[in-house]
Structure formats: structure tokens, C-alpha cells
Amino acid sequence: MASSGRLAALSVGVAIGAVAAYALLLRVPVVRNHPEAYVVAFALAAALAVLAMVRARARRWPAWLALFLSSLLLVAGGWYNFVGARVPETPTALRVGERPPDFTLPDAAGRPVSLADYQGKKPVVLVFYRGYW
Amino acid sequence: MAELRGLGARLSEAEQAGIAIIAVSPDPNERSQKLADGFRLGYRFLADRDLAVTRRYGLVHAGGGPDGDVPRPATVVLDRDGVVRWFSVSRNVQVRPDPDDVLRAVRAL
Numbered sequence: 001m002a003s004s005g006r007l008a009a010l011s012v013g014v015a016i017g018a019v020a021a022y023a024l025l026l027r028v029p030v031v032r033n034h035p036e037a038y039v040v041a042f043a044l045a046a047a048l049a050v051l052a053m054v055r056a057r058a059r060r061w062p063a064w065l066a067l068f069l070s071s072l073l074l075v076a077g078g079w080y081n082f083v084g085a086r087v088p089e090t091p092t093a094l095r096v097g098e099r100p101p102d103f104t105l106p107d108a109a110g111r112p113v114s115l116a117d118y119q120g121k122k123p124v125v126l127v128f129y130r131g132y133w
Numbered sequence: 134m135a136e137l138r139g140l141g142a143r144l145s146e147a148e149q150a151g152i153a154i155i156a157v158s159p160d161p162n163e164r165s166q167k168l169a170d171g172f173r174l175g176y177r178f179l180a181d182r183d184l185a186v187t188r189r190y191g192l193v194h195a196g197g198g199p200d201g202d203v204p205r206p207a208t209v210v211l212d213r214d215g216v217v218r219w220f221s222v223s224r225n226v227q228v229r230p231d232p233d234d235v236l237r238a239v240r241a242l
Contacts, residue, residue, distance in 0.1 A: 029229070029231040029232060029233070030231075032227065032228065032229060033227075033228045033229065033231060035225065035227040035228065081225070081227070085225050085226045085227050086224065086225060087194050087197065087205050087206075087223055087224050087225060087226060088194065088195070089224065090191050090192065090193065090194075090205065091191050092190060092191035092192055092207075092222060093189060093190045093191050094190065094191075094207075094209060094217055094220045094222070095217060096217050096218065096219065096220070097216060097217065098216065098217055099214075099215050099216055099217070100190065100209065100211070100215075100217055101186075101189050101190065103186040103189070105157065105179035105180060105181055105186060106179065106180055107166075107177050107178060107179055107180075108161075108163050108166035108177075108178050108180075109166075113155070113177060113179055115155075115211075115215065116215070118153050118211075118215070119213075119214060119215040120213060120214065121213065122151065122152055122153045122213065123151070123152045123153070123210070123211060123212050123213050123239065123242050124152065124153045124154075124155055124209075124210075124211040124215070125152060125153070125154045125155070125208065125209070125210055125211075125235065125239060126155050126157065126208070126209040126210075126211060127154065127155065127156045127157065127207070127208050127209075128156075128157050128158070128187055128190070128192050128204040128205065128206060128207040128208075128209075129156060129157075129158045129204065129206055130158060130159075130197075130198065130203045130204055130206060130226075131158045131159055131160040131203070
């Protein structure tokens with residue numbers, strides 16, 4: 001049977017470990033594309049903290065601290081992943097098997113580039129991204 | 134940027150020469166282009182300052198950025214004839230297509 005103090009330490013470790021792992025491994029597609037994993041880790045940390053609370057006798061503050069930290073992360077992380085980071089669905093002009101609308105836009109040097117420039121020459125990977133951040 | 138680098142790093146030099154990677158964002162892109170050139174990735178960054186093209190594609194995330202509208206992250210693979218063969222549009226700002234999936238679509242052309 002693990003003591004309350006150990007459970008509280010484990011809870012904090014899981015919570016901080018999840019934040020660190022997500023931040024450090026953001027470039028790894030499987031980590032980046034499964035952000036719900038950190039929410040699961042925060043839930044686990046909260047469960048450990050509750051267990052620490054139940055087991056606590058004299059010294060309660062480590063369990064309180066673990067519970068405070070893990071529930072804060074669980075609420076904030078859960079909200080961000082399931083609400084804040086959601087991108088609303090929009091009807092797109094993209095259909096497999098069809099040509100998308102042509103366009104002309106300036107490149108970094110100001111030269112105009114059209115999608116049609118590549119037609120009959122090269123396959124194109126077209127990426128829309130949010131900008132430099 | 135992470136997904137762009139991931140894709141470039143997985144393509145051989147011959148494959149890089151054989152396809153065009155076009156990245157569209159509302160940024161002026163000088164920095165992005167410098168960065169990509171530094172990694173020796175053959176990307177062309179195009180500036181869609183007012184999101185007009187992004188809007189025509191139906192890829193605007195209304196109010197999604199600190200200053201208003203931003204693009205929905207999307208990746209489209211077009212064959213030599215300019216026909217869409219594969220695409221992916223993000224439903225969570227944290228998520229991007231796996232470069233391996235993009236690569237599979239490119240290699241299947």
C-alpha cells in the first residue's frame with residue numbers, strides 16, 4: 001500500500017511529466033496528433049491525488065497540492081483540447097478527383113505563382129498553414 | 134512549420150525535385166522562405182494576405198487567431214494534371230496530417 005505522500009508525489013510527477021513530454025515531443029507526429037493523451041494523463045494524476053487524499057492522515061498538504069495541480073491541469077487541458085482548439089467544420093472547395101479553384105499569389109520575392117503553372121508538369125503538395133508561429 | 138519540415142525531411146532529393154510543395158499563409162513569408170532555404174527544402178511560400186484564396190477554398194477558421202480569421206490547417210495532394218488525389222483538413226489546431234500519410238499519397242500518384 002503506497003503512502004499518501006508517495007501517491008501525491010506520483011500524481012505531481014505524472015502531471016508535470018505529461019506537460020514536459022508533450023512540449024518536448026511536439027515534433028513527433030504521433031504525439032502532436034494525439035493531444036487527448038495529455039488530458040488522460042491529467043485525469044490519471046487527479047485520480048492519484050484523490051487516492052492520496054483518502055489515504056492521508058496527519059500531513060494532508062501534499063495531497064491537497066497534488067489535487068489542486070492535477071485538477072487545474074485537467075480542467076484547463078480538457079477545455080483547450082475539446083473546446084478551445086477545435087476548428088469548426090466548413091464546406092471546402094476540395095473534392096478528390098476534381099481540380100480545385102486556380103489562384104495566383106505572390107511568393108516571398110513578390111513573383112506571382114499560379115497553381116496552373118504546375119499543370120502538366122509536376123504533382124503539387126499544397127499546404128495551407130496559419131503563419132509563422 | 135513542423136509539418137512542412139517533417140515532410141521535407143522524409144522526401145528523397147529526387148522526390149523533392151519531382152514535386153512542388155506550395156505553402157500558403159497570410160504571412161509575408163520572407164522568414165518562412167529563409168527558414169526553408171536554410172533547411173534546403175524546395176518549398177515556395179505564397180502570401181495570401183487577405184485570405185481571399187483561402188476563403189475561396191472554404192478554409193477559413195473564422196475568429197481563430199488573435200487578430201481575427203486564420204486558415205484552417207490543410208494539406209492537399211494534386212497530381213500532375215492538377216486533380217486532387219488526397220487532402221486533409223484539421224479539426225483541431227494542435228493536429229496536423231502525419232507526414233507519412235502525405236508521403237503515401239504522393240508516392241501513390
